[in-house]
Amino acid sequence: MRLTFDAADEAFRADLRAFLDEHCPPEARRGKDFVAADEEGVPDWARAWQATLFDHGWMVPSFPPELGGRNCTPLQTLLYLEELAAQGVVRSVHFGGYAIVGPSLLEFGNEAQRALAAPSIRGDIVWCVGMSEPDAGSDLANLSTRAVADGETFVVNGQKVWTSYAPFADKCFCYVRTGTDPEAPKHKGISVLIIDMDTPGIEVRPLRHITGAVEFAEVFFSDVVVPADRLVGELDNGWRITMGSLAHERGGLWVEGVAGSQRALDGLVALARRKGLDADPTVRRQLAAAYEKVASLRALGYKGFASFAQGSSAPEHSYMKLATSELRKELFDLGLDLLGPYGSVTAPELAEEGGRWWNGFFISLAATIGGGTSEIQRNTVATRVLGLPRG
């Protein structure tokens, strides 16, 4: 077992630190719990920062330079993700393009579509991903937005919901039903279309988060005409084009969850001290228990990473999204408890730490839903990791 990094990896880390010191704007250093896009769109600093990361090979370091990377190893990717998380640095305020669409186009797109990958990863094209519908969330295969082939075009009708970034996206990576066989299994007959958001017939109705931010929306499609060459991959076979296909980073995707929990815990310790609660035995016990959980999850993440880096599967990682999102919810909830009645003050100029605790609490709730709810994650761990029978 090797518990240290070699000289090449340390040099990699030093290069990254030097780059961040020189280029990272203060707005990007506020951690994920605070940084979001809003109805105003992607702020100028975020556009410039994502482009700078790409141009210097630091956007997705495992990719080649023409895709914003530097061909780095899985271990270097882990170092990269840890360093960003430790410094609270956010790469992008809209992950759809670099984390989902860009890699999916590279894997499944035709030549013209693959050419969209680089500007998507650089953030020049802002994407939304249209999967969820009123009757298709956890059960995504139930989606009913229909695309009917009509000569050289598809005509799309239906509705998406909770579509992040739709209020300001340039394009939608849209999951539609194209199959016509009513006897076919639900997940057959789904296709993916690239739809320009300014196409006539698209109506975006923004939805406000409980935090007040307007980041996602309902999207209605009424006789939206989409050229047939915008089909990604094979007709009726879109189920293969799954969410989160950033395979290069998969082994390290847990890092932000653990680092976010660590940041919340550090904040809680400081808060307890400031409020004179650090000698309270109940609070001390709660903080110690939280410390144990964060440390255990970090160890579990490393254990899974060791398997991943050796080419094996890492079942531990199926558990990390569930565990870290639920833990963050507990930690921010504890922060609100420590604040007592002041926890409910939401005005940034009056609230403790500019509203960090209530804002973080609400965002932590969303994180237990988006990308697969905690119940669905538990089902996955039960059946695929523990081998339990389906309920």
Ligand SMILES: Cc1cc2nc3c(=O)[nH]c(=O)nc-3n(C[C@H](O)[C@H](O)[C@H](O)COP(=O)(O)OP(=O)(O)OC[C@H]3O[C@@H](n4cnc5c(N)ncnc54)[C@H](O)[C@@H]3O)c2cc1C
């Ligand atoms: C912040 C945020 C951003 C999002 N961004 C996007 C986006 O960009 N694009 C997009 O398409 N979607 C997006 N979503 C939607 C997200 O994918 C869905 O909310 C999620 O898949 C759950 O679907 P649902 O809301 O329809 O809930 P449902 O699936 O209706 O679930 C309702 C409740 O039932 C439980 N449940 C459902 N099925 C089971 C089961 N089999 N076993 C046990 N419990 C079950 C769920 O856990 C949940 O508690 C976003 C959501 C959030 C919170």
